[in-house]
Amino acid sequence: MENLPRIQDGNDLIFNNYNMFRKMKMNIYKWACAVAIMVLFGACEEGSRFQSSADDTTPPGKPTILKWEALYGGARFFYTIPPDEDLLSVNAEYTNDKGKTFYFTSSFYTDSLDVVGLGSTDPKVIKLYSVDRAGNRSETVNVEIVPYESSINRVAKTLSVKSGFSSFLVDWENELEQLINVYISFKYTQDGQLRDLVSVFSSNEMKERRFIEDLELPSTEPVEVSIRVEDHYGNTTENIPFGEIFLLEDEALDKTKWKIPNANDSTVTINGKIINTGVPAMFGDNLEGRMTKLIDGIIDRGDNLNFFHTGSRGRTGFSRHGNMPWNIIIDLGDYYELSRVITVQRHSGGLANIERGQYYRAENCGEFRLYVFNDQTEKWDSISTQRTPIPQGVSDLQIVKMGEAGDMAYFFPDDPQYTRPTRWFRYEGLYCFDDNYSSTGANCMSELTLYGKKVK
Numbered sequence: 001m002e003n004l005p006r007i008q009d010g011n012d013l014i015f016n017n018y019n020m021f022r023k024m025k026m027n028i029y030k031w032a033c034a035v036a037i038m039v040l041f042g043a044c045e046e047g048s049r050f051q052s053s054a055d056d057t058t059p060p061g062k063p064t065i066l067k068w069e070a071l072y073g074g075a076r077f078f079y080t081i082p083p084d085e086d087l088l089s090v091n092a093e094y095t096n097d098k099g100k101t102f103y104f105t106s107s108f109y110t111d112s113l114d115v116v117g118l119g120s121t122d123p124k125v126i127k128l129y130s131v132d133r134a135g136n137r138s139e140t141v142n143v144e145i146v147p148y149e150s151s152i153n154r155v156a157k158t159l160s161v162k163s164g165f166s167s168f169l170v171d172w173e174n175e176l177e178q179l180i181n182v183y184i185s186f187k188y189t190q191d192g193q194l195r196d197l198v199s200v201f202s203s204n205e206m207k208e209r210r211f212i213e214d215l216e217l218p219s220t221e222p223v224e225v226s227i228r229v230e231d232h233y234g235n236t237t238e239n240i241p242f243g244e245i246f247l248l249e250d251e252a253l254d255k256t257k258w259k260i261p262n263a264n265d266s267t268v269t270i271n272g273k274i275i276n277t278g279v280p281a282m283f284g285d286n287l288e289g290r291m292t293k294l295i296d297g298i299i300d301r302g303d304n305l306n307f308f309h310t311g312s313r314g315r316t317g318f319s320r321h322g323n324m325p326w327n328i329i330i331d332l333g334d335y336y337e338l339s340r341v342i343t344v345q346r347h348s349g350g351l352a353n354i355e356r357g358q359y360y361r362a363e364n365c366g367e368f369r370l371y372v373f374n375d376q377t378e379k380w381d382s383i384s385t386q387r388t389p390i391p392q393g394v395s396d397l398q399i400v401k402m403g404e405a406g407d408m409a410y411f412f413p414d415d416p417q418y419t420r421p422t423r424w425f426r427y428e429g430l431y432c433f434d435d436n437y438s439s440t441g442a443n444c445m446s447e448l449t450l451y452g453k454k455v456k
Helices: 010-048 151-158 291-295 396-405
Strands: 064-071 074-080 087-095 101-107 112-116 124-132 141-145 160-164 167-173 180-190 193-203 207-212 222-231 240-246 267-270 273-276 326-344 365-374 379-387 407-410 422-432 447-454
Touching (some): 064 141, 074 124, 101 112, 151 180, 160 240, 167 180, 167 222, 180 207, 193 207, 267 326, 326 365
Antiparallel strands (some): 064 074, 087 101, 087 124, 124 141, 167 207, 222 240, 267 273, 326 407, 365 379, 365 422
């Protein structure tokens, strides 16, 4: 029989298509491998450009300085980097009058370098040079600059001293936010003995306030104050005298006369007259918490559970009204001019009292508003809204000590003085510490103490 062309059935078509697919897949795989090898070798070759060699003793080219701009206590240099492939950085250095050298560096990715820490506006020679990955250093480019006044001098110009209650406070501004030390020297006579003391505070905050506290002096005894500012480059200002100041006097109010209204009670009584203020007293008797523990003179230390607890319904005690803002309202039992308040947070940090626990975070109040009741208008007078700062850069044990000591707030923080005479005090808890003072989850407080003077 004559041989005729074979007709492919369905199985043959599937088989042939499968072989074609395998061949295509193999070719794609080989192509991908080839590309990967090329990329790998290319990356290794590129990476080798930046590998240092012990045999490399060739210094890089020097930077080309385009211009410089004066800064406060320094200068900013603009330049083009040399074309060396193994360039690591552009560096600068200067030596101060005491013979100490300071170094500054900028990577090859940038085209400018800041030099700071110059203590005067006198002309200064700055040395700039390039460094490669083998540590070789280029020729030095010397540039004479004249900086603006130093950062510490600018801080010194903003210093202010104000009398406080058994204390004084020092404010300053540090617009460059450079780390500085502020040395506060103060002298006074106590019990016939001269005391000459210095307190040092370090800060890089733009605005700062620090207290010199616990000075148990009569308001007739002067305190002599002087301050100097120092940076970390060995520069310091002269002592700046602030003369004599006289402290304000106050004393802790007697808590045995205090009364806390029942939850959701919005009335106050003035000379027998009951006035509905529209502001409900808070609820704090949830779980083991009790409002009476707020004024019993005992702080929470992890083993005594001494605090109030709102159970997330602190405004009135009803869940539908929410938790915050809640209001601590106190009948002081007599008329006082108030000066400051000290609050102690819930700790619950373990029996040893060495762990941070809840201090300056969960369940404690971080932002609040202070009020006194005005008998004439029959309304609450809002005095100030404040935040308790969260400690930074300190150990848990230090935070525990700070928490146990309590957080003080003046009624008038920027100008310490007494409030108008009042019998009723109100502390409005606004926000918790959590979520940058935006959480309404503050359920607890351990103790509240008021200072002032009784109206005679």
